[in-house]
Amino acid sequence: MDYYTLGRTGLRVSRLALGTMTFGDDWGWGADDSVSRQIFDAYVEAGGNFFDSADLYTNGRSEEMLGRFVADHGLRDKAVIATKFSYNGQPGNPNAGGNGRKNILRAVEGSLKRLGTDYIDLYFLHTWDRFTPAEEVMRTFDDLVRSGKVRHVGLSDVPAWYAARAQTIAEWRGYEPVSSLQLEYSLVERGIEDEYVDLGTRHGMGITVWSPLASGLLSGKYKPSQGDQAEGEGRLVTTAGSGNPAFEKLSERNWGIVAELEAVARELGRSMAQVAVNWVANRPGVSSVLVGATKPAQLQDNLGALDFDIPGELAARLDAASAVPKRFPYTFFGPELQGMLTGGATVGDKPAGFYPDQTVRGSGAGVGADVVE
Ligand SMILES: NC(=O)c1ccc[n+]([C@@H]2O[C@H](COP(=O)([O-])OP(=O)(O)OC[C@H]3O[C@@H](n4cnc5c(N)ncnc54)[C@H](OP(=O)(O)O)[C@@H]3O)[C@@H](O)[C@H]2O)c1
Numbered sequence: 001m002d003y004y005t006l007g008r009t010g011l012r013v014s015r016l017a018l019g020t021m022t023f024g025d026d027w028g029w030g031a032d033d034s035v036s037r038q039i040f041d042a043y044v045e046a047g048g049n050f051f052d053s054a055d056l057y058t059n060g061r062s063e064e065m066l067g068r069f070v071a072d073h074g075l076r077d078k079a080v081i082a083t084k085f086s087y088n089g090q091p092g093n094p095n096a097g098g099n100g101r102k103n104i105l106r107a108v109e110g111s112l113k114r115l116g117t118d119y120i121d122l123y124f125l126h127t128w129d130r131f132t133p134a135e136e137v138m139r140t141f142d143d144l145v146r147s148g149k150v151r152h153v154g155l156s157d158v159p160a161w162y163a164a165r166a167q168t169i170a171e172w173r174g175y176e177p178v179s180s181l182q183l184e185y186s187l188v189e190r191g192i193e194d195e196y197v198d199l200g201t202r203h204g205m206g207i208t209v210w211s212p213l214a215s216g217l218l219s220g221k222y223k224p225s226q227g228d229q230a231e232g233e234g235r236l237v238t239t240a241g242s243g244n245p246a247f248e249k250l251s252e253r254n255w256g257i258v259a260e261l262e263a264v265a266r267e268l269g270r271s272m273a274q275v276a277v278n279w280v281a282n283r284p285g286v287s288s289v290l291v292g293a294t295k296p297a298q299l300q301d302n303l304g305a306l307d308f309d310i311p312g313e314l315a316a317r318l319d320a321a322s323a324v325p326k327r328f329p330y331t332f333f334g335p336e337l338q339g340m341l342t343g344g345a346t347v348g349d350k351p352a353g354f355y356p357d358q359t360v361r362g363s364g365a366g367v368g369a370d371v372v373e
Pocket of ligand 1: 052183210214215234235291298
């Protein structure tokens, strides 16, 4: 397992992180205690050190299991544990959710207790609550780092402008900076490419990718012939009609991407899951990919995702099948109009130092993701 340093920190994280949202079967699409332990063991055996949870995953069971497994292996020093706050588990109490100081300070105590630890390596705001000023979040994050309860901080599922503002506040006020952006990214969800990749690489936030398989769609277990009525086993079937945008993956457009992925995987002699994880892990700015599983065999499959390269011609086919049309103002930043700025002179398309030699790997990770062998 290779490690990248996360964002602009000295923290080394495995390029494949273990997502633990499926630890616990409370939501109807996870794994029980014993299977979760096997998944954890297989990940540790493969050399992984980076674990991701959240206070509300499987109603707190994910954190409890993760903490127990880490303790049973005596791994606390070695493990890099990420967890999150924002979602509310107390009906009727509006301050037991969101990103205000009162909730963050409440939530961190619960997570520490369930994880059975006295510090969290990477503490994420789980999602934007649309109201709390970035000043309040960043000051509270800084207090937590100074108190020793948290080592590094991150933002998940927030608008890019909010992350940029939060990072600027941290820089100018000397607060702990944001080290990671945790975002959905896969062959069927490329919405982060216009804003967040440049944001992360230029401003020291390594991207940790969630749902690299689009909740299982890209594993190949769902077939286009099943249309919107996919049947059988799997999260996308269990969660059908839930209204959660993370699970709305069965569409005409996505079936086209699945078909091309299947063809490319066949040519490479690899599983579709491995090709999909490999593709996203080698995108610019990506520090780590959170792989999730409900069965040990799935994890074993996914752990083999980084020991091959996708040749240029096949990568181009995946790119073409999954491309999203550029929107304004990004239509203005291509070579045609940018050439009008340089008077015809050839100018690199990235700022100096954007891709220092030592960070280039595969198709190139940016400053947010230095490789450490
Ligand atoms: N910040 C956020 O908002 C956010 C949101 C979502 C997730 N996350 C994090 O990201 C992690 C990963 O997300 P995810 O679970 O959605 O990732 P994913 O890779 O898109 O989906 C994982 C699911 O796909 C299926 N699968 C995985 N590997 C497979 C294989 N090789 N063959 C066949 N099926 C396979 C399994 O589900 P079935 O067996 O049910 O088909 C598995 O639970 C989570 O655990 C969590 O830590 C964060």
